[in-house]
Amino acid sequence: MLTIDRLTKxxxxxxxxxxxxxxxxxxxxxxxxxxxxxxxxxxxIRCVNRLVQPTSGRVLLxxxxxxxxxxxDLRRARRRIGMIFQEYALVERLTVMxxxxxxxxxxxxxxxxxxxxxxxxxVRNAFRLLxxxxxxxxxxxxxxxxxxxxxxxxxxxxxxxxEPELLLVDEPTASLDPxxxxxxxxxxxxxxxxxGLPAIINIHDVVLAQQFTQRIIGLQAGxxxxxxxxxxxxxxxxxxxxxxxxxxxMRKGAQDDADADRDQAERMAGLV
Amino acid sequence: xxxxxxxxxxxxxxSTWRRPPQLVKNATLRWALIVGAVVxxxxxxxxxxxxxxxxxxxxxxxGRFVGGFLQPDFTSRWRDIAQGLxxxxxxxxxxxxxxxxxxxxxxVGAARNVAPKAVYYLCRAIIAxxxxxxxxxxxxxxxxxxxxxxxxxxxxLAFATIGFMAKLLAEDIEDIDEAQAEAVRATxxxxxxxxxxxxxxxxxxxxxxxxxxxxxxxxxxxxxIGIVGAGGIGATLNTAIxxxxxxxxxxVLLIIIVIVMAAEYVSGFVRKWVQ
Numbered sequence: 001m002l003t004i005d006r007l008t009k010x011x012x013x014x015x016x017x018x019x020x021x022x023x024x025x026x027x028x029x030x031x032x033x034x035x036x037x038x039x040x041x042x043x044x045i046r047c048v049n050r051l052v053q054p055t056s057g058r059v060l061l062x063x064x065x066x067x068x069x070x071x072x073d074l075r076r077a078r079r080r081i082g083m084i085f086q087e088y089a090l091v092e093r094l095t096v097m098x099x100x101x102x103x104x105x106x107x108x109x110x111x112x113x114x115x116x117x118x119x120x121x122x123v124r125n126a127f128r129l130l131x132x133x134x135x136x137x138x139x140x141x142x143x144x145x146x147x148x149x150x151x152x153x154x155x156x157x158x159x160x161x162x163e164p165e166l167l168l169v170d171e172p173t174a175s176l177d178p179x180x181x182x183x184x185x186x187x188x189x190x191x192x193x194x195x196g197l198p199a200i201i202n203i204h205d206v207v208l209a210q211q212f213t214q215r216i217i218g219l220q221a222g223x224x225x226x227x228x229x230x231x232x233x234x235x236x237x238x239x240x241x242x243x244x245x246x247x248x249x250m251r252k253g254a255q256d257d258a259d260a261d262r263d264q265a266e267r268m269a270g271l272v
Numbered sequence: 273x274x275x276x277x278x279x280x281x282x283x284x285x286x287s288t289w290r291r292p293p294q295l296v297k298n299a300t301l302r303w304a305l306i307v308g309a310v311v312x313x314x315x316x317x318x319x320x321x322x323x324x325x326x327x328x329x330x331x332x333x334x335g336r337f338v339g340g341f342l343q344p345d346f347t348s349r350w351r352d353i354a355q356g357l358x359x360x361x362x363x364x365x366x367x368x369x370x371x372x373x374x375x376x377x378x379x380v381g382a383a384r385n386v387a388p389k390a391v392y393y394l395c396r397a398i399i400a401x402x403x404x405x406x407x408x409x410x411x412x413x414x415x416x417x418x419x420x421x422x423x424x425x426x427x428x429l430a431f432a433t434i435g436f437m438a439k440l441l442a443e444d445i446e447d448i449d450e451a452q453a454e455a456v457r458a459t460x461x462x463x464x465x466x467x468x469x470x471x472x473x474x475x476x477x478x479x480x481x482x483x484x485x486x487x488x489x490x491x492x493x494x495x496x497i498g499i500v501g502a503g504g505i506g507a508t509l510n511t512a513i514x515x516x517x518x519x520x521x522x523x524v525l526l527i528i529i530v531i532v533m534a535a536e537y538v539s540g541f542v543r544k545w546v547q
Contacts, residue, residue: 085454
């Protein structure tokens with residue numbers, strides 16, 4: 001369980017990215033974090049594993065106060081938090097396998113990681129995860145030889161290799177086409193359901209968020225302005241988060257997208 | 273209705289456009305600067321004294337030099353040349369290896385994004401010291417300290433390599449894709465693991481390419497510092513010129529040119545291969 005308590009972040013320039021954000025994510029819940037650019041979504045999830053240092057407030061992961069940890073303890077805590085990134089953030093010149101195994105860095109000694117001699121259990125688990133995300137044949141390829149969707153799958157496998165208790169996902173679909181986006185979202189949600197993993201997913205695509213998450217939190221200028229089930233996210237709530245806009249048109253556009261997807265799938269099925 | 277009509281009445285917009293001045297906005301100041309620069313250049317050229325008689329003499333010597341070049345003599349001083357060449361190649365290779373090995377920790381320490389402030393300033397100071405002193409000056413000092421010969425040359429080139437490699441490595445590390453480093457940090461990696469997994473893969477190809485390039489530079493420098501007593505092929509060349517043996521000097525220069533061209537070709541190949 002993740003508890004965020006009165007979290008505030010003020011950047012040195014005086015920009016208030018987050019003010020007084022509080023919410024709790026129970027075990028197994030997948031939360032979609034939506035909001036306009038600059039609302040503080042990215043800052044919020046980076047405050048959870050302290051890639052960004054919060055100004056005040058607390059972050060508790062199963063009773064462990066992450067905000068109070070020393071540097072060495074923070075390293076140990078980060079092992080328990082998997083993170084998936086917008087532009088995949090794979091180390092491009094390393095192989096797929098090295099990228100997945102890098103999820104174990106917090107658990108092994110420097111020499112083991114330097115010589116790439118990971119414990120047998122870690123290697124077996126890495127192969128299992130690559131199989132789970134459908135990339136078994138690509139283990140020895142360099143990460144920069146993969147397509148966007150495949151890279152994001154490696155990113156997911158790396159996060160899972162940490163055996164995390166929480167998943168932080170930062171715009172997982174921002175650089176992907178609509179179809180791959182849905183596949184990646186489906187994969188993340190399935191994996192969370194399989195192991196009861198709570199997740200916070202930053203996502204700017206409202207329709208995708210509603211389709212795949214169990215709860216939506218809307219941020220506006222660093223404040224929580226909506227927190228509820230995806231079905232309850234109505235026009236009034238969207239206007240509160242993003243400002244006035246013709247929301248019906250957006251939904252219609254998304255429906256067209258989904259219809260086109262289905263048509264495509266049917267056509268492909270017809271070919272076989 | 274055409275798109276042109278939609279844009280509005282065409283007569284309402286000007287038909288000329290000039291690029292606004294980018295550097296100096298004030299027209300008077302701009303012209304003053306241009307005229308001032310031209311006047312200074314004319315006066316400066318006027319003050320250069322030219323001794324035509326000396327130039328004529330020099331042309332004659334140059335002619336003899338070209339003559340020696342066209343008939344290079346590899347044989348009569350071959351033992352001196354071979355010894356100088358061996359010395360030069362030895363000090364080039366050893367100095368490059370030692371210099372690169374030392375420059376890696378200094379380069380990492382001089383990268384603002386991975387090193388603490390105190391280490392950063394210390395490493396930047398080492399780089400600045402190494403770069404401030406030109407090879408010839410360092411060679412003169414080291415020859416005075418350790419005597420004539422290739423050992424002084426080796427130390428000079430190793431010292432110069434540190435400044436060159438560490439500075440470029442540090443800049444390369446500062447230019448890495450931070451997202452990759454952030455992702456590795458987020459797994460709970462320690463600092464050495466971060467360097468090994470996120471930084472090294474991103475900078476290694478350029479580091480190897482630069483090392484090969486530096487090998488090539490060090491060979492050329494070894495020819496120069498030999499003239500001030502640091503041994504190697506430069507010393508052989510200097511002796512040949514002092515003895516007016518322009519045919520042997522020509523042979524030495526040809527050998528240097530061939531080796532530098534070979535190094536150039538190899539370094540280009542290596543850089544493409546490690547990408």
